Amino acid sequence: MWVVQTFEGFMCIMLGLVTVGFDSPDEHKFAGLPKVNSTWSPMGTDGVTYTFADPAFQVKPCGNYLIRSPTHAWVNDVWTVLPTKPNTFITVFDPAPTCVHNQNTIGLTLFCIILFSIGVQMAEGLHFGIVPYISRPALGVVSGMVGAGGNAGALISGQFIVSAANPLDDGFIRLGFVIIVLSLSMHAIYFPDEGGILLPPGLKYDPQLVKAEKGQKGADELDFTKTKGGDNVSV
Secondary structure, eight states: OHHHHHHHHHHHHHHHHHHTTSBOTTOGGGTTOOOBOEEEOOTTSTTOOEEEOSGGGOBOTTOEEEEEOOSEEEETTEEEEOSSOTTOEEEEEOOOTTBGGGSOOHHHHHHHHHHHHHHHHHHHHHHHHTHHHHOSTTHHHHHHHHHHHHHHHHHHIIIIIITTSSSHHHHHHHHHHHHHHHHGGGGGOEETTTEESSSOTTOSOOOOSSOOOTTOOOTTSOOOTTSTTGGGOOO
């Protein structure tokens, strides 16, 4: 669990680092600045870029805008007919070379997202996998805490760590460090029969406040043998 969650946090940091060095429309330094001319480079035109100087098609710095295409735009200071039908939806961009949408980072970003997501799903499975070993007397409570804790963590990380950052890249980097640091708490987990990361098994230490009785079963091991007709019941 510790290895997987540390990997998860590392990939979250990498996700933020991919684009943190580039400008985005949410940068504080762009606050209050006027809009800029936009451009559009359709696929299959060998790099032809159309420039829209009309104020109706301008975008905020490093921003983009979905518009209905006009009939003409500028290409190298030449008033040129667009290759699309009028009123076709196109997306125009600020052409500044420092903008994140001009960096071709989509492939690396998706790669980091996929690895980060794999770490998340593996960690979820591992957490629920050890639920029956935590406390037999409180199996339902432990399972509920694990499930509710995941939802609470998603809310806290989304609203107060990632969304609170500007730019969002910094939020993912901070979240990655939070994941790695909190995962260190797993070094304190100890099972009397199996031990822990730092301590060997067999110590006279049992962290459970409510001790399980010998042979006690939880809700995952129901015994139907004593029910009516139990001789004919298979589990």
